[in-house]
Amino acid sequence: MHIAMIGIPAVSHVRPGLEVVRELVSRGHRVTYANDPQVSDLISASGAELVPYRSTLPVADNDWPADPIGAMGVFLDDAVQALPQLREAYDRDPADLYLYDIAAYPARAIAESQGRPFVQLSPAMVAWEGYDEEVAAPLWQLPGAEEYRAKFTAWLASSGATTLDMDAFAGRPARTLALIPKAMQPNADRVDTATVTFVGPCFELGAEADGWTRPADAEKVVLVSLGSAYTRQPGFYRECLSAIGNLDGWHLVLQIGKYVEAEELGPIPSNAQVHHWVPQRAILEQADAFVTHAGMGGSSEGLLASVPMIAVPQGADQFMNADRLVELGVARRIDTADATAEALRTALLELAADPEVAARSAALRAEAKAEGGTARAADLIESYLP
Numbered sequence: 001m002h003i004a005m006i007g008i009p010a011v012s013h014v015r016p017g018l019e020v021v022r023e024l025v026s027r028g029h030r031v032t033y034a035n036d037p038q039v040s041d042l043i044s045a046s047g048a049e050l051v052p053y054r055s056t057l058p059v060a061d062n063d064w065p066a067d068p069i070g071a072m073g074v075f076l077d078d079a080v081q082a083l084p085q086l087r088e089a090y091d092r093d094p095a096d097l098y099l100y101d102i103a104a105y106p107a108r109a110i111a112e113s114q115g116r117p118f119v120q121l122s123p124a125m126v127a128w129e130g131y132d133e134e135v136a137a138p139l140w141q142l143p144g145a146e147e148y149r150a151k152f153t154a155w156l157a158s159s160g161a162t163t164l165d166m167d168a169f170a171g172r173p174a175r176t177l178a179l180i181p182k183a184m185q186p187n188a189d190r191v192d193t194a195t196v197t198f199v200g201p202c203f204e205l206g207a208e209a210d211g212w213t214r215p216a217d218a219e220k221v222v223l224v225s226l227g228s229a230y231t232r233q234p235g236f237y238r239e240c241l242s243a244i245g246n247l248d249g250w251h252l253v254l255q256i257g258k259y260v261e262a263e264e265l266g267p268i269p270s271n272a273q274v275h276h277w278v279p280q281r282a283i284l285e286q287a288d289a290f291v292t293h294a295g296m297g298g299s300s301e302g303l304l305a306s307v308p309m310i311a312v313p314q315g316a317d318q319f320m321n322a323d324r325l326v327e328l329g330v331a332r333r334i335d336t337a338d339a340t341a342e343a344l345r346t347a348l349l350e351l352a353a354d355p356e357v358a359a360r361s362a363a364l365r366a367e368a369k370a371e372g373g374t375a376r377a378a379d380l381i382e383s384y385l386p
Helices: 011-026 037-044 068-092 105-114 131-139 145-159 166-170 234-244 280-284 296-305 318-327 341-353 355-370 373-383
Strands: 002-006 030-035 049-052 097-101 118-122 176-178 196-198 220-225 250-255 272-275 289-292 309-311 331-333
Touching: 002 011, 002 105, 011 030, 011 037, 011 097, 011 118, 011 296, 011 373, 030 037, 030 068, 037 049, 049 068, 068 105, 068 145, 097 105, 105 118, 105 145, 105 166, 118 373, 145 166, 176 373, 220 234, 220 280, 234 250, 234 272, 234 341, 280 296, 289 296, 289 341, 296 309, 296 318, 296 355, 309 318, 309 341, 318 331, 331 341
Parallel strands: 002 030, 002 097, 030 049, 097 118, 118 176, 176 196, 220 250, 220 289, 250 272, 289 309, 309 331
Antiparallel strands: none
């Protein structure tokens, strides 16, 4: 059958569901994936057919508004301009089922206008009972919130959607697959499991399985990665090189992203590799520790690989995720301003030597795998097909 996935061009929103898409393709379904061509390489590797549309989201330079209402407005503006592009494609070639990212509002509008089933794939935390009062209500008191709500409501009225209440449309849909470990979900005991299913992280090794070989002389390996967006941190990278460079028995793999060049970091120690991008999942499977920005994707990969983590949050939900990893007993949080070479080295050595951290990491890995991952997500999606 024809399954459509509609997403946004943020790598942290694309990668969590790619293996689910790949699995659906392998089961014989025709899967189209609507997204901006800037992420076409990721999508084509999954076997899905790219349906290109132009996005206005500032993912290329990570230039997001600082205030939350302003950031929400950026997503709404993108949805308004994307809907006609997506409608042209999917009115001509309707899907039997629509999958969509949490920020891809046009997908639900199209599905409702066509009377087709739709399922949200969430790469982040989901709402819980009490979320509206505890989180959303204070947000709607901020400057600009009233104008934002009026604009969203007006767009809904012209979108073709049948759900015209903004809170109901943008809130909790009837079917959500949460692609995160349940252990990372705030107030998990208050999540409505009649509408939300935690399938756990869907980061299969796949093509990455042979993507990295652990050096023969490396007694222990640590990966440092701040993900794809918050990587303009040459000072932090220099602290990491100073902390771990020439540290007896340790090998450092440092991912620096697209904004920094290796030449900015000074001399590279012999026990360190510096790359713009790395096969993160493959390295983590062979690593002994992970220095991460604590994005939900990185946090999930760390738990799936059963490695202790040093969380250095940079923005968005990463501060909450970092605190959650600490609560789970598998991480230390060090804010960027405090991430000196001494602090990083001390945390690394203490975490790697702590048997309780190792035991807790192993238990959380087992829990995450038991949630079912890619295969379970694909099974559920097939069960929703008409």
